[in-house]
Amino acid sequence: MKVETTQSPAEDLMDPSSAVWSDLTSETVSLSPVPLEAQPNEYIRVSRAAKPYGATGEAVASAVKNGEQLFVRLEWQDDASPNTEFADAAAILTGKGDEIQTLGSEDAPVGFWYWASDREQSLSLISRGPGVVRNNADVVTSASASLDGGRWAVVLAGPSSEVTDNQIGVAIWNGSNDERAGLAAVSGWLPLDTE
Amino acid sequence: MSKQNKNRQMAWVIDLNKCIGCQTCSVACKVLWTRDDSEKAQWWCSVNTQPGEGTPRGWENMGGGYDAEGKTSQIGQQPTPADFGGGFEFNHEEVFYGGSAGKVHLEPQAPREGRWAMNWDEDQGAGEWPNSYYFYMPRLCNHCSNPACVEACPTKAMYKSEDGLVLRDESVCSGGRFCMEACPYKKIYFNYEKHIAQHCIGCFPRIEKNVAPACVRQCPGRAVFIGYLDDEDSVVRKLIMDHKVALPLHGEFGTAPNVYYVPPLSPHPLKEDMSIDTENPRIPPEYLEGLFGEEVHGVLKTLQGEMDKVREGGSSDLMKTLIVYKWHELLGPFTADPADIIVKG
Amino acid sequence: MAAVMKSEPVYTSWKDIYRDKWQWDEVYWGSHCVDCYPGCCPMRVYVRDGIVWREEQSGSFDTIEEGVPDFNPMGCQKGACWSQSLYGPDRLLYPLKRVGERGEGKWNRVTWDEALTDIAGSMLDAIQEYGPHTIIREGTPEYSTVMSTVKFMATIGAQGIDMNGSINDFSIGLYETFGKFSPVSSADDWFHSELILIWHMNPVFTRIPFYHFIAEARYNGAEVVNISPDINPSHTHADYQVAINGATDAAFGLAIVQVILEEKIADWDFMREQTDLGYLVRSDNGKYLRETDVTGEGREDQMYQWDPDSGLKKADRGDCRLHGLQIALQGTFEATLADGSKVEVRPALELLRDHINANYTPELQQAITGVHPDTIRMLARKVAAKRTNIMLGYNACKFYHGDLIERAMCLVLAVSGNWGKQGTGIRSWASGMHEGEEIVMAKQAPGAQAAEAIIAAREAQFEAYKAKDPTATTEIAIRDITRLDNPPVASIPAFFWRDHCGYGERWNTPGWGDDSLPRSFDDYMNEAMSKGWWKEPPKDPPQVLIECGGNMLRRTRGGKTALLNTLWPKLKKIVTIDFRISQTALYADYVLPAAQHYEKIGFSIPTPHVLNLNLSDQATQPAGEARDEWDIYLALLKKMQELGKERGLTTYESYEGDTYNLEEMVNKYTLNGYFQDEEGNFDNEKLKDEGIRDSVLCGVLPFGTTLETLREEGHVRFIDMGVSPMGSAQASPIEKDKTFVPFRNHTEQGHPFPTYARRAQFYIDHEWFLEANEQLPTYKPNPRAGGNYPLGMTSGHNRWSIHAMNQANEVILGTHRGEPNIMVNPDDASDRGVEDDGLVRVYNDVGEFIVRVKIAPNVKPGQVISYNGWAGFQYTGWSGANEAEPGMVKWIGFAGGYGHLNHMPNEWQPIPVSRWTRCEFEKVENA
């Protein structure tokens, strides 16, 4: 994914509908469910065996850098049903290793820049497997979102220093399907083409 | 010195022949732990009229737990806020000061459709007059020995404490709510502001100071006992293991709960001609079997038998134990008076 | 098997959040000094940053009697969240003045000075125009307000309305039988019972702190029987449920008596000694054989018994005991009258036998009560064989013929020898033991000497009475003296409602009262007045109403419909003094904020149930501008004095002709400044200390008790019942290591009862009783008060509030549906197309109210249960269930001129009833 550097102010970049973003090239990222057998406990494996999750197949991503901050804009089609209990959510994953499909592992944790539609603040988390997350107070992230015609557009921002191996990942939770924790759709690592 | 001990199991015994459904336990707990606005609908301890749908509505049919052997996880349903109900806002200001001249009255500001609350079906029960029947049953987290919630928690925020309490490290809880699905007793609540699940903490700050939990110490019915199961002298052990009159609720849920109940006797029903049917209790034994398992029949017999023995002039250790001559007998090792404790400063 | 993590994770900081919730700076003793009767729960109040954080039962009572469970940890759910009312949405913080119409709900915040100036002005207007008796207060037993209000009203010569007459917790049938209505055993004494009849009480709701003694008595071998039409909550831990037809309890009780007599399993000697059932009744006129009949002179209230050896024997008016004499309970005898004529006489028990054999055999009663004859026989045998305790609440007394129900209950105990010993008896309510508070009110100067002078004068009065009548006990002397000093008749609520609220019309409505009577209600009332049984009260229209602790519009049967159109327009000023906004406050002119129980020093109402004086200390400063009532009244007196000066008014006369001097009032109220602090405010602490010391001097509290010692211990057990009318009526000593039972003086010492007949009186030959066929306990059907409607409305105190006190507390609102309801049987609901939680209009010829329905199969078909205690403002249009209650009084309450049947404050007087009012309901669409 191409990552340009911009002088646009952060406020503009945090606006998913800002013109800055329409000028950038975007990329379609395909996502697939976190594997059932990777789920962290028997209860989740048993209870989700017949209840598919992670069906958000793709998202459109674009990214831009402003100084030390990396801004990633994600856009995807939400399903039509309303959220009842759980929120729609998305995360930018940082890190390395092969275990992005399981949202990290004990030995290869990944970072989450995490946005959820029911939270005012974005979070920064460390994930060591599906749903196995801890807060990561060391990293400051921000997010903003808009919903238009059933399409979410979310901008997540965090320190580019968090990005390792020049790659990021994307995870999406569909709230109306009760997705949360390890019940997500996740991409592979996406190499960043930074100017 | 705290009387807490490493890796023990605390247990409650609730005598349903003493409980009067007064909700003091629920209220005491609420005032102590869940007074925040975000916790308005939470009742870690709640009391319901049985038979009934209880709280959350229809919880007995929401799944979770294990098979009867405690091995295979059973799929559970997460109760919705509507299932829990309650937490109503009220229009006090408008009624008292709004100048409505009686046109607005004090009432819950909530949709009428499907309305429910913690004790919505209070005193309704079942059966038909004059043989209608009901009793009261308090419920709190069972602090199970095989807790399905702990297993279901992906973050491992939940754990068994040294006292055998099931606790949740709230700084770790990420709000995944699998515990709420897996708990077959549906005694876990979600705080939508704090994005964490919450449930009975076994009053651990009181236990640390040797003060009995609020639901025990504040029960005016003197119906709730607490103690450690491994303590040879504990009354709970005596009632559960020696007299064998205290049974777990829905033991078939497989979680090995640690809140036990002395099942309720009930007045005789009336026959068609209004004479008393002295052969039968009013509460159908099958109903109680559904709650407490087959053993309930033997337990009811023991209770009635011992009661009859005393009526005929005999003496019964079981009856004496249930009488509770000195209040402290209920409190297990946690007999400290909170008023004697300097907590702050 | 699921993996369980046993080790504690490293994160423990989250625990501090919870540890912090259970922290405090200071702890005080507290209680809920409302008329939560019997309440009396000692609490600990935990204060944090100057705010009451929470409370918890103290659990601090010692064991009284070894082998009997202790009282701990008394409390209830309301008490466990009282602190949440302290800062709750109904809490009053500032004086409010009505703007707009009364009841419009528009208020302005005003200063204390502005409010008091206006109120004092209206009071002076009332005094100048009509006299101070037109300043009225409604009686209330709310302990934290009652003393200050009484003192204030007495200081200015104003009028209090009799408390028990308006709330009607007066067990009239107990009074008719025993000459007193208030026997109460200590709650732990229930443990000694072998048979507990829960009968017109619902202790699962109303005795939350004490219920355990019933459950524990059962484990100790007692059998528990719950007698109620609905399968009410107190059936849950009973052995038997008697599903009786509503209001037919007298027939049920009399059938039990019939079996006990028939099967000859009665306690004959008990009856001979304790009751009038061995007194001789003339066959010719149905009246007692009297000394005046036999000798042509002597006492009219001197009756006779029959000694098989020597014939006619004067019943000993001074001693119940027969010292071995087996007076006749059976037989027909002949007595010679003064004029030489002969008359047939029979013991009252004979008449009773005839009466019940003819009407109340187990088989005959079934048609009335619906109770199977076998049940009657089984219960009768148990009653006769066991220490039996009737758990009577204040419900039977709210039935039109409640006195007949209660008389039958007393008779059940009489024939089985069941009072005056542990584990037996029947109960109502009593207080009054903390006599020091009364002494303080009457004192001329502080200190022990002034108290001792009052105590000595009191003693001398009793002794003088007893010297005149050597057969009188101190108890009898106290009651007769109280009767003689009786307050003006204006204090009787029935007269107040008749004269000022238009109730006369209701009372005379055909069908609503007892249709079996030969005369109209007014006829009886006119006769009572013309015979001088009651003084004609003043007719001047009331001018100022002070509601302090009361809540007239919520409580009065007839509701606001009855009062807003009649009384309200007469009132120039309506003042509510309260810590919370009440139904009555919403229709007041001024609402003055009072300190709540945790914000002022006080006691919970002392009762024989607990026998302790419990301190409720001031744990924090009153919120906002709230003030202690003592201080509010002091400020009002100062204001009256100040305005009086401006008007040139110094002295005035009361209706009774006593002179009141405005300039002396502050001094009278404060004991010449003794109860004032340096700033001139009322010093309630000093008053409380003085009261405790005076109670010690009276001999009711242990030597050495002071406010200081109470602050250490929280509570202290009474050592004597003292000489208040209710305390002395217990007629029993308090023993330090025994549960308390009333009436031991009667059973153990032979003290006569304070009745006309000097025995527990089951034969009342007052002319009205004879005319009504109520000389003996009997069953009469409940009148169709409210009109000819198919359903009967019952009530009873609810579980969720002390009166309406906790109805705005959101914690409590969360323990039920959050709004009022009526409970009805599923068939009655479906017949009317009503679903659970549906909205209905309940109506009759009196009025209507709109309410939600709760469908419950435990309700008897044809019954509507509307539990008492919802606030009016929780109903549509602020109209609660009392709007449909006619507020009937039974004419017999106006009877007089017959020993104990003479006006007695708090006791003998006509009382309003409400139970089993006829009504109908219909579905209304949701608004």
Ligand code: SF4
């Ligand atoms: S357990 Fe105790 S406090 Fe709770 S409802 Fe029962 S009697 Fe009341």
Ligand code: SF4
């Ligand atoms: S409200 Fe009454 S019963 Fe409840 S705790 Fe207070 S004093 Fe006790």
